[in-house]
Amino acid sequence: MRKSWTLAVVFFVALATMSCSDDDDASFPGSYEFQDKKTNLALGVIWLDDEASTADNGDKIYTHDVTLASEGLGADGLSGKGSILSFSLMTKGATVTPGTYVFKSGLADMGVDYAYLQADYIAGEFDSGTQYTFYDSEVKVEGGNGTYTITFSGTVYDNEKGSDSERFDISGTYSGKLDDSPTN
Numbered sequence: 001m002r003k004s005w006t007l008a009v010v011f012f013v014a015l016a017t018m019s020c021s022d023d024d025d026a027s028f029p030g031s032y033e034f035q036d037k038k039t040n041l042a043l044g045v046i047w048l049d050d051e052a053s054t055a056d057n058g059d060k061i062y063t064h065d066v067t068l069a070s071e072g073l074g075a076d077g078l079s080g081k082g083s084i085l086s087f088s089l090m091t092k093g094a095t096v097t098p099g100t101y102v103f104k105s106g107l108a109d110m111g112v113d114y115a116y117l118q119a120d121y122i123a124g125e126f127d128s129g130t131q132y133t134f135y136d137s138e139v140k141v142e143g144g145n146g147t148y149t150i151t152f153s154g155t156v157y158d159n160e161k162g163s164d165s166e167r168f169d170i171s172g173t174y175s176g177k178l179d180d181s182p183t184n
Contacts, residue, residue, distance in 0.1 A: 028040040028041060028042055028071065029041060029042070029044065029174055029175055029176030029177075030044075030068065030150075030172060030173050030174030030175060030176070031172055031173070032085065032152075032170060032171065032172025032173075033169075033170070033171055033172060034117065034119070034156075034168065034169075034170045035168055039070045039071075039082075039083055040070060040071045041068045041069065041070055041071075041085075041172070041174050042069060042070060042071040042073075043068070043069045043179070044066065044067070044068050044069075044148075044150075044174050044176065044177070044178040044179065045066070045067045045068075045069075045178060045179045045180075046064065046065070046066050046067075046096065046146075046148075046178040046179070046180055047064065047065040047066075047067075048062075048064050048094065048095060048096070048180065049062040049063050049064050049065075049094070050094060052094075059092060060092065061090050061091070061092065062090070062091050062092070062093060062094055063088050063089070063090050063113055064088070064089045064090075064091065064095075064096050065086060065087070065088050065089075066086070066087045066089060066096075066139075066150065066178065067084060067085065067086045067087075068084070068085040068086075068150075068174050069082060069083075069084050070082040070083040070084070073121075073123050079123055079124075080122075080123050081120060081121065081122050081123070082121055082123070083117060083118060083119045083120070083121055083129075084117070084118045084121050085115075085116075085117050085118075085152075085172075086114075086115065086116055086117075086118075087101075087112055087114075087115045087134075087139050087150075087152070088112065088113040088114040088115065089101050089111075089112060089113075089139065089141070090111045090112070090113050095144070096141055096144070096148070097141070098141050098142050098143065098144060099140075099141060100138055100139070100140045100141075101138060101139040101140075101141065102137075102138045103115065103134055103135070103136065103137045103138065103154065112134070112137065112138070112139055114133075115133070115134035115137060115139070115152075116131055116132060116133050116134065116156075116159075117131070117132040117134075117156055117170065118130070118131045118132075119131075119132065130158060130159075130160075131158075131159045131160075132156035132157060132158055132159065132168070132170075133156060133157060133159055133163070134154055134155070134156050134170075135154065135155045135156060135157055135163065135167055136154050136155050137152065137153065137154025137155065137156075137170075138152070138153060138154060139151070139152045140152070146177055146178060146180060147176065147177050147178075148174075148175070148176075148178055149173065149174070149175040150173065150174045150175075151172075151173045152170070152171065152172055152173075153169075153170070153171035153172075154169075154170060154171075155167040155168060155169055155170065156168055156170050
């Protein structure tokens with residue numbers, strides 16, 4: 001399923017047109033800092049879940065996925081190199097509710113079920129780059145109706161090395177339109 005999300009992001013990058021210079025950070029809707037490097041975020045996509053699952057306590061939970069793509073991925077969606085950040089936000093409603101989502105394992109209202117960074121991703125090659133999973137982290141969401149401010153911070157670890165390996169700080173903000181796409 002993660003493969004289809006990544007491919008969908010590549011599709012949306014193909015539809016995006018960006019006309020800005022590499023030096024003009026103000027023209028990007030966001031950025032993040034990771035391993036002493038700042039990376040501009042050029043595009044955001046949201047998949048609103050239209051079918052609830054049932055948590056252990058009986059609550060109906062919706063899992064909405066937000067994916068942010070960095071600059072560097074080609075406007076054709078088939079070329080370039082960049083990064084993809086993805087957050088699975090869990091709510092009790094069919095829309096993303098403003099608030100702070102904290103990483104937890106298992107299903108919980110206002111939690112982050114799964115979040116990862118795929119750094120040095122090569123467009124069209126799902127397994128390329130290094131995938132990092134968020135560990136202790138939170139995602140703050142403000143806004144709604146397609147325009148959001150998303151602030152995130154926490155630590156990540158390299159998937160191949162496991163959760164007991166070295167952790168790295170990550171933080172960033174994206175403020176702008178999130179293209180809407182269904183998860184199903």
